[in-house]
Amino acid sequence: MSFIVDYYNYWIVVFLMMAGFYIVISANNLVKKIVGLNIFQTSVFMMYISIGKVSGGSAPIVAEGITSYSNPLPHVLILTAIVVGVATTSVGLALIIRIKSAYGTVEENEFKDKENLI
Amino acid sequence: MLVLAATSIAILSVMALALARALKADTVYDRILGVNMFGTKTVLFIAAMGFLSGRPDFLDIAIVYALINFIGMVAVLRFFEYTATDDSPESSSTSEDQCR
């Protein structure tokens, strides 16, 4: 039982990561691929935060009467990663808009016939 | 303390129900309604959870949730206006698809 309590967090993170991965490699629609990429990304964030958690600890903001804090380092890494993640997502979405205006489609399997357009 | 825990669990189950509504909706509007309810209940849940863990000074996050939930709703409505003027037959047919 303690085995499950020790690891369930990581397992669900792996599950989410694989769900995102599946969307990225199986979906044809580029917007959906971006959503999948974001799910993948969020699961990585969650992995880091789970690693930084200390049982019985509290948020790393000093307050009276609290002795045990969670690890602040993963929080810093992930905080900036989230903002950068959204910035890169927006570049991806902008590329999709350009692809739509150039090719008239955002479905991956429909590009095949149009390869010589490039 | 017990009351707080009970309230948190009640709100959590309401969130689960709203999520179920959003996942399995008859129409698009029902889905949005579920999402909206999920958002407002989350605000309350964060507030209750802060008291439960003994550090209620993190209410800022609840405020952000409330703000972003509202902005998200407005964005969704705006999206509807676009698709309604853009290709109304298609957008109405998609909502019909989900309806039946």
Add this chain to the structure above:
Amino acid sequence: MVEFIDLVLLGMLAITAMRIIFLKDLFAVVMLFGIYSFLSALIFVNLDAVDVAFTEASVGAGISTVLMLGTLALTGRKEKVNSHTAWLPLIVVVVTGAALIYGTLDMPPFGDSNNPVQQHVAPRYIQDSPQEIGLPNMVTSVLASYRAFDTLGETAVVFAAAIGVLSLLGLPKQEKSAIESGLKSHLVLRVVAKLVIPLIILFALYVQFHGDYGPGGGFQAGVIAAAAIILYALVFGLPTAAHVIAPSLLKALAALGVLIYAGTGVASFFLGGDFLDYNVLASDPVAGQHIGIILIELGVGLTVFAAMLCIFYAFAAQAERTNIQ
């Protein structure tokens, strides 16, 4: 209790992810993705990462959802059904997942305070940063002082992303005769938006300057302020918003933010310290740290605000252009 809430939230997250895989209506996918972001932010709160939750709720759920909806308005909301079953991806995913789960078995147990991660740098940050930097919020101390180099890089990435989006999509042109757009028929919404926007901006300022003491800081404040203007643009139309905050001003602000950040570093250079070493900014090291952190948080806030708003303007301009044609 923490574990129970964590388990329930993770379960909801897994169900949402499964539903996203099978939905073909992209609009619903984006809505569920918004829920997914909110849920993960809740999990971050539950795992004590309040600053991260703050960022995820504002950036992940707010800005990404708005941008994805803007993209959908241009690319159509139906995903085409592909007839063949995707066996190969499924096998790849199952094999990778099994390998990863096998890998997790060697990881130290969740939440144990004797884990290797908790032994190395973290104790120093937790014990010394309140004295060295003089701020209660350790995340801000680490973000803005110990790892200020890293944050400078991240700010530059956000700036670069804004440039990338602008070069791909272009900013709206300021035309006098631009067509009125926005949610004209929603009178209640227009009145309430006017009421709410000042509150949002006030809250953004609070987050910016209270970030040293509670959750918050430049990244979050920039996004919240941008969200206020985004709300204005959504309700009253892009031309009106572009009239209030001109796109050219935003370009200047985005650059100015990075400049303030790097300039603080150069200033500490000239005062005899290392790059981004704030101890030399004032006679008292702790006061110097305060000045330095306020300056660079301001730089971060300005850049993030301007970059996010630029990106939104670019998307909205595309959407309106297509709508008018």
Add this chain to the structure above:
Amino acid sequence: MIIEAASTLFLILGAFFSLTGAVGLFRFPDFFTRVHAASVTDSAATIFIIFGLVLRTDFGLVAVKLLFILIFLLITSPTASHALAKSARHGGLLTLVETEATKKEDSD
């Protein structure tokens, strides 16, 4: 003591109202009644739970923040529901009565 009892009462009432709202989200027959159920109970539950929590603070900054949340939710949540119902109406969604009326017309 009285404050604690009042807080408990408010929290229980709030939890009750949220649960009824969630049930209404599933049990009501058409979209507009569902909006009604969701938004009315949303506001009621928000008021009760926030007041219940305010009574547990020492009436400092935390209480002010809670009241800010309350005001904000009381402004935005009904607005969102109203706007949603309005755009659903524009989008051509019918109430249950209207759906039945159109069905009757069709069969006549």
